[in-house]
Amino acid sequence: MKPVERPLELFFAEPAVRPGAEPDFSGLDLPAAGSLRRPPVDSPAEEMRDMAFGLIRLLDDDGQAVGPWADTLDLDDAARMSGLRHMMTLRAYDARMLLAQRQQKTSFYMQHLGEEAISCAFHLALRSGDMNFPTYRQAGLLIASGYPMATMMCQVYGNDGDPVRGRQLPVFYSSKSHGFFSISGNLGTQYVQAVGWAMGSALSGDDKIAAAWIGDGSTAESDFHAALVFASGYRVPVVLNIVNNQWAISTFQGLARGGAGTFAARGLGFGIPALRVDGNDYLAVVAAARWASERARRSLGPTLIEYVTYRVAGHSTSDDPSAYRPSGESACWPLGDPLMRLKQHLIARGLWSEDRHVQAEAEIMGEVQAAQKEAEQIGTLHSGRRPSPAEMFNDVYAEMPPHLRRQRQLAGY
Amino acid sequence: MKPVERPLELFFAEPAVRPGAEPDFSGLDLPAAGSLRRPPVDSPAEEMRDMAFGLIRLLDDDGQAVGPWADTLDLDDAARMSGLRHMMTLRAYDARMLLAQRQQKTSFYMQHLGEEAISCAFHLALRSGDMNFPTYRQAGLLIASGYPMATMMCQVYGNDGDPVRGRQLPVFYSSKSHGFFSISGNLGTQYVQAVGWAMGSALSGDDKIAAAWIGDGSTAESDFHAALVFASGYRVPVVLNIVNNQWAISTFQGLARGGAGTFAARGLGFGIPALRVDGNDYLAVVAAARWASERARRSLGPTLIEYVTYRVAGHSTSDDPSAYRPSGESACWPLGDPLMRLKQHLIARGLWSEDRHVQAEAEIMGEVQAAQKEAEQIGTLHSGRRPSPAEMFNDVYAEMPPHLRRQRQLAGY
Amino acid sequence: MMSMPRCLRICGGNDSLRGTDAMPATTMIDAIRDALDVALTDDPTVTVFGQDVGYFGGVFRCTAGLQKKHGIDRCFDTPISELGIVGVAIGMAAYGRKPVVEIQFADYMYPAYDQIVSEAARLRYRTAGEFTCPIVIRMPTGGGIFGAQTHSQSPEALFTHVTGLKVVMPSNPIDAKGLLLSAIDDPDPVIFLEPKRLYNGPFDGHHDRPVSPWRTHPMGEAPLGRYLVPLGQAAIRRKGAALTVLAYGTMVHVALAAVEETAIDAEVIDLRTLLPLDLETIVASVRKTGRCVVVHEATLTSGFGAELAALVQAECFWHLHAPVERVAGWDTPYPHTNEWDYFPGPARVAAACRRVLEVQ
């Protein structure tokens, strides 16, 4: 064989900065709020390519909602105010549960810090009976839909009040009535299931749609591909959400994204219309999610949405992000804090004030603590009432087969 | 829950026509030969979008090679003539092996009829040491590289001359020296392996590139996605080929493609440059493949190529396509017969004639029959010398572990 | 939602039931298609899909005609993504439908394995029954058709280790139809393995003899209409006193042939359902005979035969006169040319039976 002529090289994608260096988001191109057009929902995918590379933003630096998406947004003041309340509640809930984990009341916790707008706002695009297939970072869907917070806490504690009987990792909630499909620990699997659920609805002559959720890093999984293949092939009434929070544990989003400019661009290879949205702009999320759900309801097919946001906290309570990214990075995140941005909007609109905000914070914290008390009266992971070990053997099958009955006996139940 | 307002609908993609109806390819948009531009190999993917939707064609209706791709094609007359010879050889080989299967000399066979140009021409983009990761429909790579045909036949017969010892299904060849990776029965798996092989080459400071192969239908498999994620992420020196022969057994290509206009478009979601090529135009395949391999050799990253062609024969000898597509469809295929098109070009160029063609056909058939005789002297599937059953136990591991030795003894060896 | 038609139940001991008035199914393929047809007719939520199953009717023809009869929304083609087929089925089942999907060959189920193991099998458990997954995954299984390593596998042990699944393998048309209808009615995910070498006739491993048709077999004609063969019940195919042979699928016929040819008075049990297992029938037999041979086509090590041997030695320890023997595929991939040297045919089963009987 001939000697090597020109040795080949690989490219190893690395984030702009690592610990020790100054945070740098200059690579993130941020179009002004209101600058991106709003195409009709029935436009062909090929004619909406720009939407996958732009950024839908409604809230400008002064808290004003501007541009074509804002102009068509049908959201009354009460809804905007409860949006803020939901996000504040989620943040307070996270803070208390994080503390509870530190106090060893449970084994594990995952926060939403910085990403609250996405799941809280998305809820407004759904109707009763629709189904989300979430990851572990969309508890805002439950909170916005009024799911009892004490029950969420019982799940986190795995106590006897936990609807899933202490079987799942903390934060792996499940609620059919609140349109929240069971969370899987296996990244990505739910994405294609959402497509199947929506196909089931359509095949049954129903009008319920599904929403699939996935993180930036998890788009690399096989299920993501299968979901897009089926959703595109049968024009399935599903909204395919990608939460790009810049990080997948220690791995920055650029690795999974590869040479594509955005994650939204993934949809274009399938002829699936794709939107890229400022994920820290509550109103932008509502507007984009409604656009996509309208497409689904009119049987126009799936929509892919990338929400650009930032995971402020560690991946989970098992993670220390200071090992792989500059500690001040979240403070420099150019899309700001979703709570502060909506708060500013409400103030600009004359609906809110700093005082009312402080008051609301206290109120909410009171509610959260009350719920926590309620949950802890039942128990925490290591104390109080927990599901009976006999229950370990239930629900493996609808009816317990003989070999499991034998094992339950052997276990002493 | 509210009554259903607007029942949802799914879309079930169906081919334009089914058995009983007139073949119809009016949906296939065919740009004129020479009409598509030839961008520099180092253009950014985003600036070559058009290449994924056009069609690279060099040979016009008169057999002239025209346009920018033809003008830059460095292929001498001898190479053009041996191109024809390779395709004719592959077709003759297929015909004999099909017959051999009908005569029960083997269990199974898969033809290339109508797709000969792709693998025969692609060979010209590779150098010694490069590696293909083929499917079962790229035997042209072996033929064009001078692999002994009698050995191919021994594999088809699974006789004692079969390099893979009767272990694999017929047509599952393997040859390291000829840059032909072992064929897997599991569709798609080889696609991501090709990416890994090319990464291995680059990590070793080598200059060998890899070529991955997949069918239109198999792009739906997970491995396709993983391959694109890794190839894009590390800018891997690999050429990612999709052979769109319109059918995946009974399923037409529109189902796997979904809402995307072309399979080449899949690359765009990853920022991978993509070409769409007339797969029945030998010269177009050479030109496009070389463009892509140059990108790889210059460490510019992967290229996705869709070859548009038509599977004239059944999927395999187990298949009867008349059950799912109009019988006359192949005759109406607008891209014609790749052999006839290159033959016409050679004639137009004054290199060939009808007489020489007839003579060459006879010559080639003679060679194929001689090879067949040689192979059959060793044996066919059910007669002659076959690999010893004792060999069944070899090569499971480099060294036979005790439990396999015991089993071999029990088997009587 | 589901109408309750007359239900004819076929139980372990009562397997001689034959066809009725019109045109009973006389191959395993027909029996399977018939079961799907009945299910599609009776239950509007049943949905059949998979590669090539729609217009074409499946590469083994098990779904031929169903799309035409029931409509494209009840029986349709899918892209080539086993992951997608099963993942979509799980979501559809969670919605409330009953997907019955086909994996074209069992050898191609691996891309769907994560969805099967991590999702379908555990959905009921992890939601305490709030979401369930009543899907049926059909897949042609086993060798004997010169399909080599990727068209011959028997992966049942990869499912029996997965709690939450049920695993079924019929050995004849009557069972195939009745078990498939039970599987479709079942509230949990069922892996339905179809021994492809039995599709067109009972096959006893004598590959060099002419193929015999199902028509002439006592279990060959599946009656018309709906009937159920319950999951979790084995069938005794031959009563005997000297030895118990445990088998399923194709190997039931191989075992019966081996037993006939050696004139050994063996009891041959067709497990039919591997998970949950009819341990009672097995134990009763082995306690009676004192000897046991386990037969399967899958590779030996960690095959389902290991579980059977482990259970039998534990439950029948004091009754066993000889160690439990396993006859299985060799621990190699399934070869092409040497298929019949690989296949655990009647000679190997007979030899094992003799060895077990020789032990005093």
Next chain:
Amino acid sequence: MMSMPRCLRICGGNDSLRGTDAMPATTMIDAIRDALDVALTDDPTVTVFGQDVGYFGGVFRCTAGLQKKHGIDRCFDTPISELGIVGVAIGMAAYGRKPVVEIQFADYMYPAYDQIVSEAARLRYRTAGEFTCPIVIRMPTGGGIFGAQTHSQSPEALFTHVTGLKVVMPSNPIDAKGLLLSAIDDPDPVIFLEPKRLYNGPFDGHHDRPVSPWRTHPMGEAPLGRYLVPLGQAAIRRKGAALTVLAYGTMVHVALAAVEETAIDAEVIDLRTLLPLDLETIVASVRKTGRCVVVHEATLTSGFGAELAALVQAECFWHLHAPVERVAGWDTPYPHTNEWDYFPGPARVAAACRRVLEVQ
């Protein structure tokens, strides 16, 4: 291509070897990292990759510092695609490199299962040795860390049924390093299962007692430099005459605790390699003791214990005084809250030992 450094070999019976001059590894994590470091240093074709293994050094820190020391092209992060990780590794191995990849948790290996079973395990066979696949797939395994159903699984039986693979599970730092180096040297694909509950100390199942460090354990300090513990050899961890306990990984420590606490004179065998299995050592022991208990954390049905029980009853039939007992995880998914009711701890192992001894 590969330099042949001095090679210190640790065999079955000679496991008391301890640290040398500088800083021997004193956790299982350090031992594994050390093995990778040695391999990266000695063999320029070794390439380490997986999710979060590069810059960050792995969620369990097994690759911490390796990227910095050996360069990003020797140790790098991958996208979250287990299929991609293994598929790429196979291609890279076929090219001629030695990929050592990490699956972040064994529970997440399923997306890669097709590539492992259909490709890695069969490449040598289907090419008659022309292409080979010397890859090592590391994965943290087992429970005991409140990881619930998706961070606790022990899928070894899903690999032992796959011919063409080797399957290894160490129980201590010395073995972990020596076995990992053997696995990397091996010409065939090796599944390397790391009991994550042992990463930071020997764990005997008494979850309510303080964690003890590896430092104080006789197998706790992996010596510096290169040494090999050969694949396919079990180690006798405790000599005994009354009973043989077969265990691997975490369960070795649980078994030892159970035996100490009951003062049963059991022989405890640490299998170390499950495939190929050191049947000789097992059979010699059971023929001596006449009784056998098999312990694993994986679910019971079709677990690797079934294969062990099947082999032992076949090979030691005339020596067995009692049926082989299996102690295993219950046949349910691994629960979160009730983790310690699920885990087959010393009490359950002790009870089984007593039951087996009671049989006269």
